[in-house]
Amino acid sequence: MASTARALNWQFWSGLAFFLVVVASTFTGIGWLYYTAMDAQEVPIKRLLVQGELQYVAPADVRETLLSDPLGSFFSADVDRIRAQIEAMPWVAKASVRKEWPDILKVFVVEQQPLAHWNANERDDALVNQAGEVFYADKSRLTVRLPYLSAPEHALTQAVQQYRDLQELLQLNGFAVQEVALSERFAVEVVLQDGVVLRLGREALFERIQRFIDLYPQLQGHRDDAVVDAVDLRYDTGVAVSWRAPDEQQEES
Structure with a gap:
């Protein structure tokens, strides 16, 4: 009887330990994935495409505006903040921004008329x-x-x-x-x-x-x-x- 109790007790603690290891490994993996995704060096934005019928806004001006601050990684780049930066440019009326896997940021500019x-x-x-x-x-x-x-x-x-x-x-x-x-x-x-x-x-x-x-x-x-x-x-x-x-x-x- 005592040996059966000890066996059950061992099974419980070993099962609990295994569960805790699995949970810890899962959170460790999630943390690693998160920091990897947020790290601009690991998943960088390599290409910035500026589109639109442009007369008064030069694509180089848009790039200079955006690159004045770090964009972040493909996953962490905030498209709303980027859009606000572009729309604050003098000749820009509206802008739309979207990401395209794996490393492209596309910007469409509508100029002031x-x-x-x-x-x-x-x-x-x-x-x-x-x-x-x-x-x-x-x-x-x-x-x-x-x-x-x-x-x-x-x-x-x-x-x-x-x-x-x-x-x-x-x-x-x-x-x-x-x-x-x-x-x-x-x-x-x-x-x-x-x-x-x-x-x-x-x-x-x-x-x-x-x-x-x-x-x-x-x-x-x-x-x-x-x-x-x-x-x-x-x-x-x-x-x-x-x-x-x-x-x-x-x-x-």
């Missing part, structure tokens, strides 16, 4: 994008000529809408807008690409623009010794026109 300069007299790097949002970027990278919008900061939406509406009407009739300015009282002034200033005021903007379009051919032929400088359309009927000598226009252009 500039619509116009914004309040350039106050801050030279301010731009408005096609969504009507202000962003700040290096303008030396611009590849197109942009108009200038100026208005009180709280009137951004109105300024963008006024520009789009007026530009559409003027463009249909062969004119291009160089600048749209809204005063604190929302009076509108437009500068055309050829330097002609249109003072429109706050009301009946489209009617006043149409009046200018109708009158402009007559104004062009009205004087041989001068060109139109500014047209004040803030009248119920008629306009007030100021003139300048042709050589003044050439000096300014």
